[in-house]
Amino acid sequence: MCGIVGYTGPKEAYPIVITGLKRLEYRGYDSTGVALLNDGLKVYKKKGRVADLEEAIIGKDLHAHTGIGHTRWATHGEPSDTNAHPHTSASGKLAMIHNGIIENYAQLKKELTKKGYVFTSETDTEVLLNFIEDIKENNQCDLEEAVRVALKRVTGAYVILLLDAEHPDTIIAARKGSPLVIGVGKGEHFLGSDASPMLEYTKEVVYVNDYELAIVRPNELILKNLGNEKITPFVTKLDMELAEIEKGGYDHFMLKEIFEQPSTIHDCLRGRLDATAGTITMSGIESNMEHFKNANRIIMVACGTSWHAALLAEYIIEELCRIPVEVEYASEFRYRNPIINKGDIIVAISQSGETADTLVAIERAKEHGAIIFGIVNVVGSSIARISNGGAYTHAGPEIGVASTKAFTGQLAVLTMMALKIAKEKGTISEERYSNLLFELEAVPEKVSAILKNAEALKTIALKYQGASDALFLGRGYNFPIALEGALKLKEISYIHAEGYPAAEMKHGPIALVDDKLPVVFIATKDSYHEKIVSNIQEIKARKGKVIAIITEGDDIIPGMADDVFFVPVADEIIAPMLSTIPMQLLSYYTGIAKGVDVDKPRNLAKSVTVE
Ligand code: M6R
Numbered sequence: 001m002c003g004i005v006g007y008t009g010p011k012e013a014y015p016i017v018i019t020g021l022k023r024l025e026y027r028g029y030d031s032t033g034v035a036l037l038n039d040g041l042k043v044y045k046k047k048g049r050v051a052d053l054e055e056a057i058i059g060k061d062l063h064a065h066t067g068i069g070h071t072r073w074a075t076h077g078e079p080s081d082t083n084a085h086p087h088t089s090a091s092g093k094l095a096m097i098h099n100g101i102i103e104n105y106a107q108l109k110k111e112l113t114k115k116g117y118v119f120t121s122e123t124d125t126e127v128l129l130n131f132i133e134d135i136k137e138n139n140q141c142d143l144e145e146a147v148r149v150a151l152k153r154v155t156g157a158y159v160i161l162l163l164d165a166e167h168p169d170t171i172i173a174a175r176k177g178s179p180l181v182i183g184v185g186k187g188e189h190f191l192g193s194d195a196s197p198m199l200e201y202t203k204e205v206v207y208v209n210d211y212e213l214a215i216v217r218p219n220e221l222i223l224k225n226l227g228n229e230k231i232t233p234f235v236t237k238l239d240m241e242l243a244e245i246e247k248g249g250y251d252h253f254m255l256k257e258i259f260e261q262p263s264t265i266h267d268c269l270r271g272r273l274d275a276t277a278g279t280i281t282m283s284g285i286e287s288n289m290e291h292f293k294n295a296n297r298i299i300m301v302a303c304g305t306s307w308h309a310a311l312l313a314e315y316i317i318e319e320l321c322r323i324p325v326e327v328e329y330a331s332e333f334r335y336r337n338p339i340i341n342k343g344d345i346i347v348a349i350s351q352s353g354e355t356a357d358t359l360v361a362i363e364r365a366k367e368h369g370a371i372i373f374g375i376v377n378v379v380g381s382s383i384a385r386i387s388n389g390g391a392y393t394h395a396g397p398e399i400g401v402a403s404t405k406a407f408t409g410q411l412a413v414l415t416m417m418a419l420k421i422a423k424e425k426g427t428i429s430e431e432r433y434s435n436l437l438f439e440l441e442a443v444p445e446k447v448s449a450i451l452k453n454a455e456a457l458k459t460i461a462l463k464y465q466g467a468s469d470a471l472f473l474g475r476g477y478n479f480p481i482a483l484e485g486a487l488k489l490k491e492i493s494y495i496h497a498e499g500y501p502a503a504e505m506k507h508g509p510i511a512l513v514d515d516k517l518p519v520v521f522i523a524t525k526d527s528y529h530e531k532i533v534s535n536i537q538e539i540k541a542r543k544g545k546v547i548a549i550i551t552e553g554d555d556i557i558p559g560m561a562d563d564v565f566f567v568p569v570a571d572e573i574i575a576p577m578l579s580t581i582p583m584q585l586l587s588y589y590t591g592i593a594k595g596v597d598v599d600k601p602r603n604l605a606k607s608v609t610v611e
Helices: 013-027 050-056 105-114 124-139 143-153 253-259 261-269 289-293 304-321 356-367 382-386 405-425 430-441 443-451 454-464 476-493 529-540 575-593
Strands: 003-008 031-037 041-047 066-072 094-102 156-164 171-176 181-184 189-192 204-207 212-217 220-225 235-237 297-302 325-329 344-350 371-376 389-392 469-474 496-501 518-522 545-551 563-567
Touching: 003 013, 003 094, 003 156, 003 171, 003 212, 013 031, 013 050, 013 066, 013 189, 031 050, 031 094, 041 050, 066 094, 066 156, 094 124, 105 124, 124 143, 124 156, 143 156, 143 171, 143 212, 171 189, 189 212, 253 261, 253 575, 261 405, 261 443, 289 405, 297 304, 297 356, 304 325, 304 344, 304 405, 304 476, 344 356, 356 371, 356 382, 371 382, 371 405, 389 405, 405 430, 405 575, 430 443, 443 575, 454 545, 454 563, 454 575, 469 476, 469 529, 476 496, 476 518, 476 575, 518 529, 518 575, 529 545, 545 575, 563 575
Parallel strands: 297 325, 297 344, 344 371, 371 389, 469 496, 469 518, 518 545, 545 563
Antiparallel strands: 003 066, 003 189, 031 041, 031 066, 094 156, 156 171, 171 212, 181 189, 181 204, 204 235, 212 220
């Protein structure tokens, strides 16, 4: 939530900052702002997207070699010009941008108000900035020292970037709980919520850790902890190209990411799965194999789409490995007093690796002595770094707010993980193990085959785009896919949608069924097939409109459904990786038909770094 960018060096700062903000817009798009340092501070900000600000400031003085920029996902105060970042301090000498939430801002505001401070915005950011300035003035110290003192009193999460009009080439940055990457160039430095703003300039980056403060100048990067001790910056080489974060000819990132899945799933399996040799190589699992083999229980924590991947993993791991699995919403888990016993393993799943609730859930579990295994897409992200072991999904940067390729990457990793543990534990027969390895290997090709029929889903989407509600039903391994299908449709088309286990539908949701309600059945050929056929009949008897995702060769369901979409034959454990693709396309085409900005749907942000 919120994207931050910074630059200091010999180049013009504004073009770098504004381009960086466009790349980070997935993190929030309620308002945009930049602060530039050259003969004093120049701050330009506006409600709306980066393009709105760009247009509004044509012709203004944008010359500067040091600058910061912000794209906002509103927390304190509605989206408005006034609440937009950067904020300036009472003296007008400091400017600050912030990603996160200052939880004790009300107390700090009270103290500052008593001293005569007046606030122009409703934000917690303006409060923190003036708190810093107040310390700077009262303690007669420099900005760095004032930031350090202030942050010791602050509770909550933050990444902040500050400019001081008196130090035109310096950016002060600090982080706790929100991501911050510093790019190291030749005589220049870049700052960002992720590495995308700096990709064309440098591949050398430093991931700043919690409770660290950075003093960034063109030729100097000083990293310190809040105790004022210097820390040697650990420079990492980025393995990411600019092309990966561009649309590459597609109309939207979401469509590009859906169509990338044959190759992203292939990349995820590559170097790990060798069906012919009968091996799965995953060093993160291997080094924790004793823990997994002897685990009394696996607890999965995640949010949103990643939670759906966890739910499917529960079905697969319990079936193949005979280890009890519990699936928890990270936001609930962190505030409960969960029972975590010796021998329990926490598996945290996250595309971004920065989701605040998942991060804190991990911290809580660590306090109980649990082993943490992270399944993450963004390399070097916070969850990846605080886990004891893990596996990357290797789906590449996912920019569209709706998670698509990261989800199938998570399913591929979780399935390999289950198979590897089951083999080691001896809970799977040689024959089933070998079959599933070949089945997994064939997934990219089968996904390609589905994508060739994408137009058929466009036709279905156009037919039902006017619906106000939709129901998604599945059984067994396809139940999590029903939940995921409903989530995708909601976020991308704003149609109210519910996902349910198909049999549970009789216990309430069936009351919604009338001749206008589209009911999407994920009804591929599996051990529940006959049962779900009965559920389809129950909907048809009430005149509901049935859209069925079925397996090639199914000659029963086409005779009863209003619309069908075929997916290739696959084992029931593997089939969800295929049946989720039509869910993604159906939502995409419905969203487009309704004129929704599918990459940036209203109220959402890609990475939820506030609780
Ligand atoms: O980055 P994470 O996987 O931790 O994110 C979790 C959710 O915020 C995310 O999956 C969200 O639900 C997506 N918008 C779903 O498409």
